Every structure is written in structure tokens, then in C-alpha cells.
Amino acid sequence: MSKKIVIIDYGMGNLRSIARACEKVKLDSKISSSIEDILEADALILPGVGSYATAMKNIKKLELDKAIRIAVEKGKHLLGICLGMQLLMDYSLEFGKCKGLGLISGYCEGFNKDKLKVPLVNWNQIQIKDSDKIKKGIFEGINNLTEMYFVHSFYVILKDSKFEISSTIYGDLKYSSALNKDNIYGVQFHPEKSSQGGIQLYKNFKKLIENGN
Amino acid sequence: MNNIRIIPRLDIKGPNLVKGIQMEGLRLIGDPSFFANHYYENGADELIYVDVVASLYGRNSLTEVLKRTSNNIFIPITVGGGIRCLNDINELLLAGADRVLINTQAIKTPDFIYNAAKEFGSSTIVIGIETYKFFDKNYYALIDNGRQTTSVNIEEWINEVYNLGAGEISITSISNEGVGDGYDMELLNKINKFLPIPFIFHGGGGNKTHVEDVLTNSTVPNALAISSLFHYDTIKNNYNSEKMKMHSPKKIQPIGVNELKLFLHNKGVKVRI
Numbered sequence: 001m002s003k004k005i006v007i008i009d010y011g012m013g014n015l016r017s018i019a020r021a022c023e024k025v026k027l028d029s030k031i032s033s034s035i036e037d038i039l040e041a042d043a044l045i046l047p048g049v050g051s052y053a054t055a056m057k058n059i060k061k062l063e064l065d066k067a068i069r070i071a072v073e074k075g076k077h078l079l080g081i082c083l084g085m086q087l088l089m090d091y092s093l094e095f096g097k098c099k100g101l102g103l104i105s106g107y108c109e110g111f112n113k114d115k116l117k118v119p120l121v122n123w124n125q126i127q128i129k130d131s132d133k134i135k136k137g138i139f140e141g142i143n144n145l146t147e148m149y150f151v152h153s154f155y156v157i158l159k160d161s162k163f164e165i166s167s168t169i170y171g172d173l174k175y176s177s178a179l180n181k182d183n184i185y186g187v188q189f190h191p192e193k194s195s196q197g198g199i200q201l202y203k204n205f206k207k208l209i210e211n212g213n
Numbered sequence: 214m215n216n217i218r219i220i221p222r223l224d225i226k227g228p229n230l231v232k233g234i235q236m237e238g239l240r241l242i243g244d245p246s247f248f249a250n251h252y253y254e255n256g257a258d259e260l261i262y263v264d265v266v267a268s269l270y271g272r273n274s275l276t277e278v279l280k281r282t283s284n285n286i287f288i289p290i291t292v293g294g295g296i297r298c299l300n301d302i303n304e305l306l307l308a309g310a311d312r313v314l315i316n317t318q319a320i321k322t323p324d325f326i327y328n329a330a331k332e333f334g335s336s337t338i339v340i341g342i343e344t345y346k347f348f349d350k351n352y353y354a355l356i357d358n359g360r361q362t363t364s365v366n367i368e369e370w371i372n373e374v375y376n377l378g379a380g381e382i383s384i385t386s387i388s389n390e391g392v393g394d395g396y397d398m399e400l401l402n403k404i405n406k407f408l409p410i411p412f413i414f415h416g417g418g419g420n421k422t423h424v425e426d427v428l429t430n431s432t433v434p435n436a437l438a439i440s441s442l443f444h445y446d447t448i449k450n451n452y453n454s455e456k457m458k459m460h461s462p463k464k465i466q467p468i469g470v471n472e473l474k475l476f477l478h479n480k481g482v483k484v485r486i
Contacts, residue, residue: 014306014311016283016307016309017283017309017311020283020284020287020309021287022283023284024287029410049333049334049336049337050332050333050334050337051331051334070396071392074448113409117408117409117410117435118409119335119336119381119411120409121218121336121380121381121409121411121435122215122216122218122435123216123218123258123485124216125216147216149258149288149289151289151336151380152336153335153336170215190289192287193287193289193311194287194316195253195287196286196287198287199287210327
């Protein structure tokens with residue numbers, strides 16, 4: 001039976017672009033904000049474009065934070081994209097301090113506006129960590145230093161760098177551009193907007209779900 | 214050093230891709246979906262669609278083109294033309310746009326920039342500035358796709374635009390647009406080297422050397438939007454329609470997206486290959 005994936009709709013993000021990328025790799029996806037759908041899904045994608053505080057407010061109002069936590073504890077795969085990856089952290093320093101989902105320890109900090117153009121809007125390289133598990137997992141078939149499409153003003157600082165699976169350089173800053181802890185994945189770039197390399201990542205995510213590892 | 218994004222720009226009127234000279238005398242080019250797919254497959258970093266009559270007639274015929282193309286195109290698409298309210302933005306995002314380009318309404322009611330950035334995030338909001346050098350040697354903004362002059366000085370306007378929360382600015386030189394004589398370097402040099410947000414430059418490239426000149430200047434844009442060079446190359450090499458066998462304007466030496474990027478790469482300009 002084909003695996004069902006829910007693209008979590010909390011009113012923010014390029015949901016349809018993600019749905020189209022899923023369709024491209026024949027991944028059966030549904031855009032939904034229902035707790036039931038999330039609990040029944042085989043895997044989840046947490047998208048997001050916009051402000052951290054608004055995102056968390058919407059997620060809590062719909063009680064999706066609890067549903068996401070339960071699904072992840074059951075071992076379902078979760079992929080956070082862009083703001084969706086930042087939401088996996090403990091908190092963000094966007095507009096003071098705003099609490100996140102706390103699924104991976106770390107926080108989000110803004111780019112230095114005195115030194116860098118913000119937001120970052122560009123195709124930048126991902127430096128993939130040299131590990132067999134990663135090369136056969138979410139980054140299978142994606143060359144080291146492939147350029148992916150990034151649009152963001154804040155970046156993730158992990159408490160434990162062992163969860164970083166790729167890094168990216170902006171100015172003189174090197175930051176985590178993809179992470180993985182057990183069944184939880186996050187990418188700061190938009191794979192659905194990153195041409196062939198990004199589509200390959202969707203294929204790999206599909207394979208991870210199907211193989212259940 | 215960061216990559217310079219190379220962005221094919223598609224001006225759209227009704228169901229057709231068109232190309233003008235100084236935003237006027239629109240010439241029918243072909244089916245926008247064909248061109249958009251062709252550019253995606255040939256290494257474009259992003260696409261810009263602009264409905265060139267939307268602002269004038271208050272309608273937006275881009276949604277259909279967007280829906281048709283966004284199923285197979287996995288790079289960002291920025292869409293502009295006739296955007297007047299938050300709901301217009303929402304509809305375009307739902308139809309497949311990633312970012313929106315706003316000009317006329319931003320000048321009429323600058324608060325619209327703030328509200329749009331707050332609602333959709335700064336990175337979604339690109340402000341288009343179309344400009345022309347007047348007799349007093351200053352550059353002023355134009356609205357309604359270059360048809361209407363304003364007293365808005367663009368150097369002041371650029372500052373206001375980023376303070377209101379825009380994520381990027383796209384600057385078009387109306388006098389150079391579509392002509393092929395090269396870019397307006399005087400205009401480019403008026404733009405602050407330390408502008409805190411990225412900007413796209415557009416209008417004037419007639420050959421690959423013009424593009425190289427603009428990207429090796431002291432003020433370098435973060436992206437270039439290009440129409441004529443790419444459209445006429447597509448017509449020449451890929452678009453098999455007899456009635457479309459038109460000649461490019463004589464100052465335009467067409468080149469493909471990949472070919473241009475390789476040329477730039479070999480000249481030491483950083484682009485995604």
C-alpha cells in the first residue's frame with residue numbers, strides 16, 4: 001500500500017509547491033490541519049514561510065503541536081522545511097524570544113544585518129557531512145556542494161552538532177542547513193524549489209518512509 | 214562571494230508572452246508556458262512573470278499561466294502586475310507563485326508594503342521600481358507599467374521600501390529596457406552598495422558582454438532579470454512555429470540561459486552552473 005503523507009497546514013507556507021513536488025515523486029500527499037489526519041499519516045511535512053511567532057500561535061491554536069509530538073514519538077518521519085525546520089527547535093530570537101516545538105535542542109538566531117543582506121535569497125551550496133548513513137539516507141544521489149534555494153533571515157544553532165547533516169556558508173558565517181535526529185529531518189532550503197537536487201531529496205524522503213528507517 | 218541569480222523575465226499580456234521596447238510596442242512572442250519550461254530546463258535560477266496590462270485594467274490573467282506551469286517547474290516563481298490588496302497576493306501564492314512583485318500599489322499606498330510583509334513574510338514581498346532619468350538628472354519612479362510618471366525620487370524610495378519591510382527590490386531602467394544598448398550604469402551606481410536587502414537589476418542587455426559589464430561593476434546587483442536575450446534565443450533555436458520565425462531587434466544578440474551562465478562563469482562571475 002502506498003504511504004500517505006500529510007503536509008501540515010497551519011495557514012502559512014508554500015503548501016501547494018510542496019504538494020506538487022510530492023506528486024512529482026509519486027508520494028501520496030494531503031494538505032491538512034486535522035489532528036486525525038496527522039495521527040493517521042505515515043509521515044509528515046512541516047512547511048512554513050513567515051514569522052516564527054505567528055506560526056507557533058497558529059500551531060498551538062489548532063493543537064497541532066501535541067499531534068506532531070505524538071506522531072513523532074510513534075516513529076513517523078517528519079520533515080521540516082525552512083521555517084518548518086526552525087520550528088523544530090526550542091526557541092527563536094525572532095521578536096524577543098518565542099518558544100518552538102522543542103523536538104531538537106537548539107535555537108534560531110538572526111543573520112547579522114550590519115554585515116549581510118537580509119533576507120538571504122539565493123542558491124547556496126550544501127556541504128554534506130561525510131557519513132555513510134547520511135549519504136544513503138536523505139542525501140542519497142545528491143552530490144556534495146549541490147546548490148539549493150534558500151530564502152531566510154534566521155538560522156538554526158544546534159545544541160549538539162551531531163544532528164547537523166549539512167552546513168552552508170553565508171558571508172563568514174557557517175550554519176546548519178539540514179539536520180536529522182532519529183526520524184526527524186529538517187532542511188533550511190526549499191527542496192521543492194531547488195530543481196533536480198531538491199526533487200531527489202523528496203525521492204529520498206519517500207524511500208525513507210517506505211523502508212521505515 | 215555569493216551567486217548572482219539569473220532570472221528570465223516573462224512579460225505576459227492575456228494568454229501570450231510579449232516583449233516591448235521601453236515598455237511599449239509590445240510584440241507577440243509566443244506561449245509563456247513553453248518558454249517558462251524551456252528556461253527551467255536550461256538552468257534558470259528563478260522566473261519572473263509580469264502581467265503587463267493588469268495594473269492598467271485592474272485584472273490579472275496570470276493565474277492560468279501560473280497554474281499551467283507550476284506543476285513542472287521546481288524553481289521559485291515571482292509574479293507581478295496589478296497587485297492591489299492582500300487578497301491578490303494570497304490568490305497568486307495559491308496559484309503557484311513563491312513571491313510577488315508590487316509596484317503601482319506600493320507607491321500609491323506605501324503602508325501596503327508593511328502590511329504585506331507582515332502577513333506573508335518579508336521574503337515574499339519584492340518591490341518593483343521602474344524608473345527614468347528626467348531633465349533634472351534625477352531618477353523618478355513610474356507606475357502603471359511605465360505609463361504614469363510620479364514625483365517619487367527613487368533613491369529616497371529605495372530607503373523607504375526596505376524600511377517598510379520589503380525583502381527584495383527589482384529595479385527596471387525604462388529608457389534602456391528592450392533596447393539592447395547596454396545597462397544604465399549611472400542608475401546602477403546610484404544604488405547604495407550597502408543596501409541592506411538584495412536587489413534585482415533589469416533592462417538594457419543586448420549581448421553577453423553587457424551582462425558581464427554590469428556584473429563586474431563596483432555596485433553589483435544580486436540578480437539580473439533578462440528578457441530579450443533569452444526570448445529571441447528560444448525563438449531562434451527551440452520554438453518551432455512558422456509564424457514565430459521573427460528576427461530579433463538588430464541590437465539584440467540572443468543567448469541561452471545555460472550559455473550565458475557558462476560565459477559568466479568563465480569570466481569569473483559567480484553563478485550557479
